Amino acid sequence: MMRKFISIFFLISFVYGCQTESLPVDSLADRVTEGSSKNRILFQKITNQPDSLKDYFEISSKNGKVLITGNSDLSLSTGLNWYLKYIAGIHLSWNNPSQKLPKVLPLPQKTIRKETLMRDRYYLNYCTYSYSMAFWNWERWEKEIDWMAMHGINMPxxxxxxxxxxxxxxxxxxxxxxxxxxxxxxxxxxxxxxxxxxxxxxxxxxxxxxxxxxxxQKKIVTRMRELGIEPVFxxxxxxxxxxxxxxxxxxxxxxxxxxxxxxxxxxxxxxxxxxxxxxxxxxxxxxxxxxxxxxxxxxxxxxxxxxxxxxxxxxxxxxxxxxxxxxxAVWVLQAWQSNPQAAMINALESGDLLILDLYSEKNPQWGDPESIWYREKGFGKHDWLYCMLLNFGGNVGLHGRMEQLVNGYYNACKHANGKTLRGIGATPEGIENNPVMFELLYELPWREKQFSLDQWLQEYLKARYGNDLLPEVIEAWRALEHTVYNAPKNYQGEGTVESLLCARPRFHLDRTSTWGYAKLFYSPDSTAKAARLLLSVADQYKGNNNFEYDLVDVVRQSLTDKGNILLKKISQSYDQKDKGNYEKQTQQFLKLILTQDSLLSTRKEFSVSSWLNSARSLGTTEEEKKLYEWNASALITVWGDSIAANQGGLHDYSHREWSGIMKDLYYQRWKVFFEQKQAELEGSPVEQPNFYKMEKNWVEKSKTQTLEK
The missing domain is CATH 3.20.20.80 (Glycosidases)
Incomplete structure (x- = not known):
């Protein structure tokens, strides 16, 4: 009788979550569901699996509760994210880091099991720490570490x-x-x-x-290690x-x-x-x-x-x-341009080196013969990771290579050089953009077989906006999937199509930053169509944080594309000395910048004040606040001194399509330039503007505003 009682006790304890020892994922779940997961989502770590080479998680239900099992704390966190996305219809991302569970908890209809041999999942680039993370406090870092854990990242x-x-x-x-x-x-x-x-x-x-x-850093490292994340120093x-x-x-x-x-x-x-x-x-x-x-x-x-x-x-x-x-220890090395040079790594032992194929979605080095950085033998005996770079300079813009990312990964797995492929990584210069691409990348290791992108995108949208998807939303995203998110491999620039609204003024511009590119590889009608479709159903998604963020981002992109095309027309009008069209078109262009500024001011994620305020908040004196604000301002404009900015090519490398800087700097530059060129057309030439001086003045002027809560 006593034996039967003990068995029943342990069964009840298991079902109702009365664990003798809580797991780190319990606290994570509590944070990301705003306290709504306790005694509703249960976690069980099982480490004695027969196939210890694989990471895995399982999602099932028992007595009206969700049960997630896995081989590690990190696998459990990844399983939680999978449940939230594909069963609860909740997508947690940078713009939406936490969300309450519904009152009636959605349960899986059958057990879901995901496993992977790709045990290494890397994250971040040195540049990310400056272009996105330079002024983060612990509150912001805590959210990011939770995001890492839920995406299976174990080596940032x-x-x-x-x-x-x-x-x-x-x-x-x-x-x-x-x-x-x-x-x-x-x-x-x-x-x-x-x-x-x-x-x-x-x-x-x-x-x-x-x-x-x-x-x-001591807080960061402690939390990472609690969740099974190993920092890369x-x-x-x-x-x-x-x-x-x-x-x-x-x-x-x-x-x-x-x-x-x-x-x-x-x-x-x-x-x-x-x-x-x-x-x-x-x-x-x-x-x-x-x-x-x-x-x-x-x-x-x-x-x-x-x-x-x-x-x-x-x-x-x-x-x-x-x-x-x-x-x-293992040496982690970036494959970028001619590095790593074969002479430096050939003599090193296999297993001691892990190489990040930094730009696998465009210029892979693992052995793709179509790549400009092709290495026939890949990285030889050394382990390597398939990485997505995606973003340069923290620039704002819808961008990705969905098909190439997915096809390249599965091709690499099947290739002879894939025998030393150990996982995947995201190596962006800037984050907090294009969440769809990061979801796609970090799901690859957990999907053994190649899958339909169209079907995946529809499931992503259900997670992103909720299970009741309107056809207009699907149609809008199909337009984006086949244009901005299908950039050709040979597209000249780095990262997104650049916004010429943010460029140092000139006619016949084809880029905003030295190494970028601004010519559209798709019809601007496609982003305009996506914007119209999303706007047509916006009332029905009122209060949906993810939808409202994406709506602003898509409308922003459509206005950017319109501006890039309009500047081409302005350049032609100037060349033809068509003063009437020139004046009308330049006024349209300037109005477009102010419209963009107004649109972006509706979201803190697209506000320069958010960036500058976070910098100032770390200062303990007014002098320190000014130093940090200067750093934050300089990085996204002149970058360096006049030599680095003008001769070194760094000015506007980290331009941001953000409210505040649109109106206070980009608008002012274009206005002065258009007026100067108008005077030339009228036969009264004026002095050419000194754009570096204008940028430097913006950097040195205190401009921080208090954001409305």
Whole structure:
């Protein structure tokens, strides 16, 4: 009788969630469902699976409750997201990070099981930390880590607070605080300092910055590890301050310049100081944030000078220093342009290196013969990840390569070079855009067989907007799927079709940033059609956060496309000295910028004030607030000094189609330009505008507004 009672007790405890020990996913579920999941969604971790090489989750129901089982905390979190999307009709994304469950809990009609051999799921790019994350606080980071866990991400790049490692290291070898701040960049430019592209720009940082970032990173790393996420820390590959030769007598190489900036010096791996410096770096890193399983290092990024460097010895020495810090560690390396160079990695052991094929959806290096960066043998014996880059500079725009992303992934899996494929990754320069593409990417490992994109998109839309989809919504998204989300592989630019509303004014423009492109590869009628269809049913989706965000984004894109076409007509009118049409069309263009500004002001995600306020909020004094606001303003406009902006080509690289900057900078530039050219047509030429001066004035002028709650 007693045995029967105990069995019944354990059954009741299991069914009603009276677990002796709560799991990290319980707290995550509570956060993302705003407290509505308790005792309604149950989680069970089962680690003794016969096939331990696979990650898996199962979704079922029992006694009116949802039961999610899986082999790890991360698998359980991924299963939760799958349930929310495909059963509850709830899509959590950057614009909608949490949502209450319905009063009547939707239950799966049958058990859903998903499993994958792709055990590595990477996230982030050094640039993301500057273009999107530079001024995040813990509240924002907590939401992002939850998002990571629910998308199965288990190895994100983690560079917050790494400047503190360098601060402590340089103090240890005798640098003053002033000298350290001449080396470490300001908050918005940490990515390029970490990638050995520049020194000091945007600084000097106050002491409070280092204290703040250290505390923040410790929270981030603790939460990640609780959920089964292993952070990827920057390792040591030879970067040192340029003045270390004079300061300490090190023999260093000058790696040249990057976009007008002097790069930090490179300490040769054959130098007697390399091993001791690397050892100190890893010691200081471990003191602050612990050992890592993965370390990210990209020597000679974007044209770093390798003259006189024995690449094979360099690769071996970098690996040796990392393995000394943690013998089980893996070196994570970005495949971008000519890197990684074969000579540097050929001698390294298989399993010790994990290569990110950074731009797999357009210029893959894994072995696609149609790619401009084709490598016949891929990465040889080394493990690699299939990655989507998608966004450059944090630019705003609907963009993706759905078909190529999916087809490329399954082709890579079947290819001979796919035998060392270990997973997938997202490596965008900016996030909080195009959520559909991130959902598609992070589902790939969990879908064993290739699937219909049309069917997938319809299921995504049900998750995004709710199960009752109107035909107008489906038709609108079909138009987008086959245009903006089907960019050709040979499209000239990087990332989205750029908005010429944001460009430095000129006639016959074909881009806004130096490496971008603004010519449409589709008819502007397609985005206009999608906008009209969504607007026609907007009343029926009132209060639906996801729909209202997407509506603004799609209408914004249609106005952008209209502007790009209109500027072409203005250029022709000017060439033909058609003063009547020129005046009418330029007024239409200026009005379009103000209309765009007004539209974007309806969502905080599209407001420059959100970006600037987040920067100012981290300051503890007015002086600090101004420094952080300057960093935030400069990054999205001039980027660097006049040499970097104009000769280095960085101006407007990170342009943003956001309210506030549309009206206060982009509108003003175009207005002055059109007036100057109008005067030329009238035979009264005036002085040509100095756009860099206008941009610099905008950067230096305090402009922060308090957002309405």
């Amino acid at each position: 790049l983690s560079i917050t607070g790494m400047e503190v490692v360098w601060y402590n290291l340089l103090k240890r070898i005798g640098y003053t605080t002033k000298e350290i701040n001449e080396f470490i960049s300001g908050p918005a430019f940490m990515a390029w300092w970490q990638m050995n592209n520049l020194e000091g720009w945007g600084g000097p940082n106050p002491d409070s910055w280092y204290q703040q970032q250290e505390a923040l 920057p390792g040591y590959a030879g970067m040192v301050p340029r003045n270390i030769g004079k300061k300490l007598g090190y023999q260093i190489a000058d790696p040249g310049k990057w976009c007008g900036f002097h790069r930090p010096a490179f300490l040769s791996t054959e130098d007697e100081h390399f091993d001791s410096f690397a050892t100190m770096y890893y010691e200081e890193l471990e003191k602050l944030y612990g050992k890592a399983k993965y370390y990210s290092m990209d020597p000679f990024h974007e044209g770093g000078n390798t003259e006189g460097v024995d690449l094979a010895k360099a690769g071996t020495a970098i690996m040796k220093a990392m393995k000394k810090a943690n013998p089980q």
